[in-house]
Amino acid sequence: MTTTSDAPAAPLLAATGVTMRFGGLTAVRAVDLTVHPHQIVGLIGPNGAGKTTFFNCLTGLYTPTEGTVTYRGTRLPPKPHLVTTAGIARTFQNIRLFANMTVLENVLVGRHTRTKEGLLAALLRGPRFHRAEKTSEERAMELLEFTGLANKRHHLARNLPYGEQRKLEIARALASEPGLLLLDEPTAGMNPHETRTTEQLVLAIREKGTAVLVIEHDMRFIFNLCDHVAVLVQGQKLVEGTPDTVQSDERVIAAYLGTPLENPPGDDTDPTGDAT
Numbered sequence: 657m658t659t660t661s662d663a664p665a666a667p668l669l670a671a672t673g674v675t676m677r678f679g680g681l682t683a684v685r686a687v688d689l690t691v692h693p694h695q696i697v698g699l700i701g702p703n704g705a706g707k708t709t710f711f712n713c714l715t716g717l718y719t720p721t722e723g724t725v726t727y728r729g730t731r732l733p734p735k736p737h738l739v740t741t742a743g744i745a746r747t748f749q750n751i752r753l754f755a756n757m758t759v760l761e762n763v764l765v766g767r768h769t770r771t772k773e774g775l776l777a778a779l780l781r782g783p784r785f786h787r788a789e790k791t792s793e794e795r796a797m798e799l800l801e802f803t804g805l806a807n808k809r810h811h812l813a814r815n816l817p818y819g820e821q822r823k824l825e826i827a828r829a830l831a832s833e834p835g836l837l838l839l840d841e842p843t844a845g846m847n848p849h850e851t852r853t854t855e856q857l858v859l860a861i862r863e864k865g866t867a868v869l870v871i872e873h874d875m876r877f878i879f880n881l882c883d884h885v886a887v888l889v890q891g892q893k894l895v896e897g898t899p900d901t902v903q904s905d906e907r908v909i910a911a912y913l914g915t916p917l918e919n920p921p922g923d924d925t926d927p928t929g930d931a932t
C-alpha cells in the first residue's frame with residue numbers, strides 16, 4: 657500500500673477514473689466517487705449499469721482496467737481480504753452465508769480479520785486464545801443484538817427467513833469493524849416491513865460511525881436515507897448530488913423510464929422500484 661495523504665479532511669473512500677473492461681465491453685467507464693466519514697451514499701442505475709462491477713473494483717474482486725481507489729488516503733491493494741483488513745466490508749447481491757453454520761458462527765467468521773491470535777495460539781488453546789475467543793463471542797453477540805438476531809444465534813443460517821439472512825450478512829460484515837460498509841441491494845426480496853427495519857439498521861450503522869455506500873433499486877430507501885446519490889447509466893456516472901437534485905434531474909427520470917438499451921431483453925422488472 658502507498659500512503660498518498662493523511663489529511664483529516666480527506667474523504668474516506670476516493671475512486672478516481674475507475675474503468676473496467678471485459679474484452680470489448682466497458683462495464684464501468686471513468687467513474688469518480690467519494691464517500692466521506694459518516695455519509696450514506698447511494699449508487700443507483702438501471703439493470704446492467706455497472707453498479708456491482710464498480711463495487712467489485714472497490715473491494716479488490718476486480719482490478720480496474722484504469723483508475724485508482726484509495727481508502728483513508730491509502731491506495732487499496734487489489735485483494736479482497738486486504739481491502740477488508742484496511743477497513744471496508746461488503747455484502748453481496750446474492751447472499752453468501754455459510755449455510756450450514758449457525759448464525760453466531762457466521763458472525764465469528766467475519767471477525768477473523770480483527771483477531772490477532774495466530775494458528776499456534778489456536779492449536780495450543782492457551783489462556784490468550786480463550787480470552788480472544790471470549791472477546792470475539794461477546795462482540796459477535798453485540799452485533800446480533802444490534803441487528804435483531806440474538807435470539808436466533810444457534811439457528812443454522814440456511815433456516816433463517818430470507819430477510820434475516822440479509823441482516824446476518826450485514827452483521828457478519830460489521831464484525832470486521834469496518835469504517836465503510838458497502839451494501840449491494842440490501843433490501844432485495846424483502847417485504848415492506850423488512851425494508852423499513854433495514855433502513856433503521858443502516859441509519860444506526862451510520863450513528864455508530866461507519867459510513868455506508870449502498871446499491872439499491874428501492875428509490876424510497878435511497879431517497880429516505882442517503883446524503884448523496886450517484887447515478888450510473890451504461891457504465892458512466894450520469895449525475896450525482898443530493899437526493900433532491902437527483903430526483904428532479906430530467907436525465908435521471910429519462911434513464912429510469914427505460915429504453916431498450918437500458919432494459920436488457922427478458923428483464924421486465926420495474927427499475928424504479930417502489931418509488932411511485
Ligand SMILES: Nc1ncnc2c1ncn2[C@@H]1O[C@H](COP(=O)(O)OP(=O)(O)OP(=O)(O)O)[C@@H](O)[C@H]1O
Nearest residue numbers: 678681683701702703704705706707708709710749
Ligand atoms: N465478469 C464479467 N464478465 C463479462 N461481463 C460482465 C462481468 N460482470 C459484469 N459484466 C457485464 O457488465 C455490465 C454491468 O453489469 P453489473 O452487474 O455491474 O450491473 P449492475 O448495475 O450491477 O446491474 P444489476 O442492477 O442488474 O445488478 C453488464 O453488461 C454485465 O453483463
